[in-house]
Amino acid sequence: MSGTADGSVVITHDVGLHARPSVKLTKLAKGFGSTIEIAGAAEGPWIDAKSIVKVMAMKARQNSTLFVRAAGADAEAAVSAVIDLVRRDFDEAGDGH
Amino acid sequence: MATRLQGTGASDGLFMGPVRRLAGASTAERRAGTPDAEHQVLRHAITLAAAEVAGLMERVEGEAQDMLAFQLAMLEDDALSAPALAAIASGIGAHLAWVDALDGEIAGYEASEDDYFRARAADLRDIRDRVLRHVTGTADEAAVPGAVLVGEDIGPTAFLEADWSQGGAIALFRGSTTSHVAMLARARGIPMVVGLGEEGLAAAQTLIVDGGRGLVTAEPGAADEEAFRQDRAALEGQRQAAEQFRLKPALRRSGERIEVLVNVAGVEELAHIDPASCDGIGLMRSEFLFRDGAPLPGEDTQFRAYRAFLDWAGGRPVTIRTLDIGGDKPIRGLTPEGEQNPFLGLRGVRLTLAHEEVFRTQLKALARAAVHGPLKVMIPMVTVPGEIARTAALFEDCLAELTAAGTPAKIPPLGIMVEVPAVAVAPELFASAAFFSIGSNDLTQYVTAASRDDARVAALNDPAHPAVLRLIAAVARHGRETGTPVSLCGDMASEPRHVKALIAAGVTSLSVAPARIAAVKAAIAEL
Numbered sequence: 001m002s003g004t005a006d007g008s009v010v011i012t013h014d015v016g017l018h019a020r021p022s023v024k025l026t027k028l029a030k031g032f033g034s035t036i037e038i039a040g041a042a043e044g045p046w047i048d049a050k051s052i053v054k055v056m057a058m059k060a061r062q063n064s065t066l067f068v069r070a071a072g073a074d075a076e077a078a079v080s081a082v083i084d085l086v087r088r089d090f091d092e093a094g095d096g097h
Numbered sequence: 098m099a100t101r102l103q104g105t106g107a108s109d110g111l112f113m114g115p116v117r118r119l120a121g122a123s124t125a126e127r128r129a130g131t132p133d134a135e136h137q138v139l140r141h142a143i144t145l146a147a148a149e150v151a152g153l154m155e156r157v158e159g160e161a162q163d164m165l166a167f168q169l170a171m172l173e174d175d176a177l178s179a180p181a182l183a184a185i186a187s188g189i190g191a192h193l194a195w196v197d198a199l200d201g202e203i204a205g206y207e208a209s210e211d212d213y214f215r216a217r218a219a220d221l222r223d224i225r226d227r228v229l230r231h232v233t234g235t236a237d238e239a240a241v242p243g244a245v246l247v248g249e250d251i252g253p254t255a256f257l258e259a260d261w262s263q264g265g266a267i268a269l270f271r272g273s274t275t276s277h278v279a280m281l282a283r284a285r286g287i288p289m290v291v292g293l294g295e296e297g298l299a300a301a302q303t304l305i306v307d308g309g310r311g312l313v314t315a316e317p318g319a320a321d322e323e324a325f326r327q328d329r330a331a332l333e334g335q336r337q338a339a340e341q342f343r344l345k346p347a348l349r350r351s352g353e354r355i356e357v358l359v360n361v362a363g364v365e366e367l368a369h370i371d372p373a374s375c376d377g378i379g380l381m382r383s384e385f386l387f388r389d390g391a392p393l394p395g396e397d398t399q400f401r402a403y404r405a406f407l408d409w410a411g412g413r414p415v416t417i418r419t420l421d422i423g424g425d426k427p428i429r430g431l432t433p434e435g436e437q438n439p440f441l442g443l444r445g446v447r448l449t450l451a452h453e454e455v456f457r458t459q460l461k462a463l464a465r466a467a468v469h470g471p472l473k474v475m476i477p478m479v480t481v482p483g484e485i486a487r488t489a490a491l492f493e494d495c496l497a498e499l500t501a502a503g504t505p506a507k508i509p510p511l512g513i514m515v516e517v518p519a520v521a522v523a524p525e526l527f528a529s530a531a532f533f534s535i536g537s538n539d540l541t542q543y544v545t546a547a548s549r550d551d552a553r554v555a556a557l558n559d560p561a562h563p564a565v566l567r568l569i570a571a572v573a574r575h576g577r578e579t580g581t582p583v584s585l586c587g588d589m590a591s592e593p594r595h596v597k598a599l600i601a602a603g604v605t606s607l608s609v610a611p612a613r614i615a616a617v618k619a620a621i622a623e624l
Contacts, residue, residue, distance in 0.1 A: 014401065015211070015213045015401070016211075016213075018213050018214070019163070019164070019167040019217060019220075020163050020166075020167070022167070022170075023163075023166050023167055023170050026170060026174075027170075048176070051174050051175075051176040052167075052170040052171055052174050053171060053174045053176040053177045053202070054176055056171075056214075056217070057202075057205060059209055059211065059214050061211060
């Protein structure tokens with residue numbers, strides 16, 4: 001069964017989608033079979049959430065909104081997992097780093 | 098025949114060992130094969146590089162491990178090599194294709210206005226060079242424990258890869274005392290000297306590295322080796338004896354309390370310092386946020402950094418010095434080029450007042466940070482009271498702007514560095530300063546008219562010259578008489594042999610290098 005899902009979340013992490021958060025996000029994304037894409041604006045450009053090169057190149061900063069969409073069998077689970085990770089501040093307390 | 102080379106000490110300590118040369122990655126003279134063959138060469142080089150980084154990750158932890166995890170993830174991402182592989186398909190050699198592709202990525206990071214993203218350019222350069230070494234077949238000399246790493250400059254992974262289990266040292270032709278590697282070396286207690294030039298080091302086999310003195314001896318003779326062993330034994334004995342004082346307040350024999358604060362130049366350094374070991378930060382060099390060749394940091398980036406220092410200090414005072422560039426610290430586009438005598442030119446507050454927009458951004462970030470803890474701000478290179486007045490007026494202006502926008506902010510106490518002799522001779526003219534911090538490095542070089550960067554006159558540059566000490570004593574006396582706090586944050590405060598003279602001169606607050614906290618407290622206990 002195949003489906004699509006989307007959502008958005010505000011990045012609260014101190015320095016945005018920095019190296020450590022990006023490593024976590026891409027690792028998480030790779031665990032899903034669906035294609036997962038993220039963007040800094042609702043109209044895109046959309047980039048592959050499994051590519052750290054592209055995720056880092058977004059330079060998404062604190063307080064910016066991250067848009068997420070996925071297509072595939074586990075699309076819904078993928079979108080909610082990504083959003084959840086961002087909401088949890090990538091499981092790190094903001095420490096200024 | 099022993100050769101002595103004078104450089105700049107980047108990390109204290111003494112070490113003697115064989116030289117291990119680090120190859121700079123080069124694109125020179127490599128004959129490219131067919132596109133298919135080049136494709137394979139690059140893929141294979143990336144696989145080898147990834148395997149090395151993965152192996153390295155198992156040997157480190159904490160931030161170093163995070164940094165390597167990032168590098169590994171980049172290496173494993175096909176998007177990194179895709180532009181290079183496309184170029185190879187069109188007939189470009191693997192080495193040029195890779196360098197072009199990575200230089201494009203690096204430029205993207207360097208152009209970021211965010212410090213944290215910009216700093217990743219160094220990781221990308223590290224990745225580029227590691228892969229390139231596998232493409233061109235130029236490898237570093239084999240790793241041996243207990244070696245002195247010698248090269249033009251080294252990247253953070255080269256430091257992390259080296260086997261430090263038997264000690265070691267670093268001697269660089271160029272390099273910088275504020276680089277990431279210099280911080281790693283200080284944290285690990287690895288002696289490091291930079292700026293030695295290539296000539297004397299090119300063929301050296303054995304080196305003695307004296308990080309404290311910034312001195313390297315190539316091909317030491319028997320007498321040098323003996324002196325090294327004695328110095329090292331003495332240093333080790335002192336270090337162990339001093340350790341017991343680290344977490345205690347610094348008290349003289351009479352029971353008089355001397356403040357011992359710490360000098361820092363980067364957020365990364367804080368991880369290696371216990372806040373309980375000091376009375377706060379006596380000097381935070383804000384120029385670490387401003388890197389040559391990179392865009393200037395914005396207000397938010399600066400605010401976050403300043404706040405990180407306050408958070409770390411946990412209620413202890415934090416003194417941040419406004420941008421002190423010029424002189425020996427150039428930043429393209431800001432500092433003037435081709436000055437005849439940069440140390441007497443447009444530097445410190447003279448420069449920031451000439452670039453008001455840059456100064457305002459920093460003052461705004463400082464005013465915002467001041468809400469979050471006991472922040473103090475000090476102005477470098479002040480020569481006349483008008484410079485304090487102009488800075489204070491700009492601060493007021495910035496505060497008004499922030500307040501109007503509803504941003505919490507306040508003006509922190511504003512003090513000055515005492516480093517221009519005009520201030521040290523007539524401190525009473527500077528009654529508007531909330532505190533004085535004596536910058537003994539510049540004060541000494543201006544009073545003795547001798548630079549410590551020039552080996553031929555460095556011996557004249559002596560902070561213990563009676564003229565320098567007399568000025569320090571006069572400033573300390575003025576401070577006592579007027580109730581103005583006085584501290585000293587130059588390198589002499591970190592030298593136990595100078596501490597006695599400083600205390601005799603009436604200085605009761607010292608700001609020292611993190612690695613010297615215990616040694617300085619131990620020296621105070623003897624007085």
